[in-house]
Amino acid sequence: MESLTEQIKEILLKSKKILLTIHINPDGDALGSMLGLYDALTRHFGLDVSMATNGLMPKTFLYLPYYFKIQDGFEPQNFDTVVLLDCGGWTRTGWFDSDELNIAWPNNLIVIDHHATLTLTPGLHYLGPATSSTSEMVYGLLKAWGVPVNKEIATCLLTGICFDTGSFQHVNTSEKTLRIAADLMQVGANLPMIAQKMYVGKSIGRLKLWGIVLQRMRYDETSGITMSAITQEDMEATGTTKEDAEGLVNLMNTVPGLKFSLLLSETPDGDVKGSLRTQSEQVDVGKLAQFMGGGGHARAAGFLLPVDIDTQDKAGWKIV
Ligand SMILES: [Mn+2]
Numbered sequence: 001m002e003s004l005t006e007q008i009k010e011i012l013l014k015s016k017k018i019l020l021t022i023h024i025n026p027d028g029d030a031l032g033s034m035l036g037l038y039d040a041l042t043r044h045f046g047l048d049v050s051m052a053t054n055g056l057m058p059k060t061f062l063y064l065p066y067y068f069k070i071q072d073g074f075e076p077q078n079f080d081t082v083v084l085l086d087c088g089g090w091t092r093t094g095w096f097d098s099d100e101l102n103i104a105w106p107n108n109l110i111v112i113d114h115h116a117t118l119t120l121t122p123g124l125h126y127l128g129p130a131t132s133s134t135s136e137m138v139y140g141l142l143k144a145w146g147v148p149v150n151k152e153i154a155t156c157l158l159t160g161i162c163f164d165t166g167s168f169q170h171v172n173t174s175e176k177t178l179r180i181a182a183d184l185m186q187v188g189a190n191l192p193m194i195a196q197k198m199y200v201g202k203s204i205g206r207l208k209l210w211g212i213v214l215q216r217m218r219y220d221e222t223s224g225i226t227m228s229a230i231t232q233e234d235m236e237a238t239g240t241t242k243e244d245a246e247g248l249v250n251l252m253n254t255v256p257g258l259k260f261s262l263l264l265s266e267t268p269d270g271d272v273k274g275s276l277r278t279q280s281e282q283v284d285v286g287k288l289a290q291f292m293g294g295g296g297h298a299r300a301a302g303f304l305l306p307v308d309i310d311t312q313d314k315a316g317w318k319i320v
Contacts (some may be wrong), residue, residue, distance in 0.1 A: 015081035023087035024094030025055035028163025030086035033134035036156035054094035089119030117295035135160025151188030224259035
């Protein structure tokens with residue numbers, strides 16, 4: 001039997017026009033894995049490739065090569081092959097409401113993901129639940145295909161790995177992850193620059209938003225959970241966007257002995273988005289998020305609920 005990595009390569013090489021796409025409101029790993037793969041497919045294999053994302057493109061990652069080649073929409077009939085990266089199915093991309101499309105498109109679908117989310121999306125699934133990031137998986141694919149990793153690819157993939165491991169601090173950082181990061185630095189990826197872009201440069205508005213949310217945080221000693229909430233009003237008052245809340249739930253998750261953290265964010269439509277994080281080996285927040293109709297992996301996951309947040313409640317704030 002031919003290996004999965006070879007099958008994927010064969011499909012890509014036979015494709016006339018390829019679309020790469022990632023989860024809605026992309027993060028560093030989604031962007032890094034897509035842009036790194038884009039470089040390899042276009043420059044090394046000479047393939048015809050387009051990229052598309054849905055939702056807000058974080059400005060943090062403006063330094064990534066090919067950032068401006070990413071489009072905010074696409075014409076399905078133009079593509080015979082689609083690669084979904086850093087998400088397990090169609091609904092997470094934000095392009096379609098259902099994981100199973102009721103149309104005969106595309107001819108080939110390849111899913112490359114490190115999340116352990118169950119999905120009904122058909123296609124060839126290349127999954128790595130024990131891998132730090134989709135970027136680390138793309139590195140593995142390029143090695144298997146014999147594609148030389150250049151400086152551009154290295155910058156993209158190290159960004160993704162750095163983002164998903166919290167700069168090599170989270171439990172998903174393996175020996176292999178560090179070896180790969182070393183390889184990427186050897187061919188020119190600039191780790192201090194990537195870390196600087198990702199973690200420094202916080203605006204006054206952003207710091208004030210974090211102040212509001214941290215002040216509002218509750219800690220339940222019996223259950224070992226920290227919880228807080230962000231409203232649209234908070235973001236208006238501080239002149240920030242949801243991008244400025246990136247990383248906040250990770251900070252809430254730094255209390256020693258904590259089971260997990262939950263940050264609820266009010267969306268522009270008035271719904272509530274929940275972000276879950278844990279550092280505990282005993283807790284799988286991915287399962288918790290799936291129970292709430294969402295998804296993710298054991299350490300980081302999320303969900304969306306059609307409910308309201310009431311911050312005027314006498315006890316502090318509550319979900320209504
Ligand atoms: Mn990821």
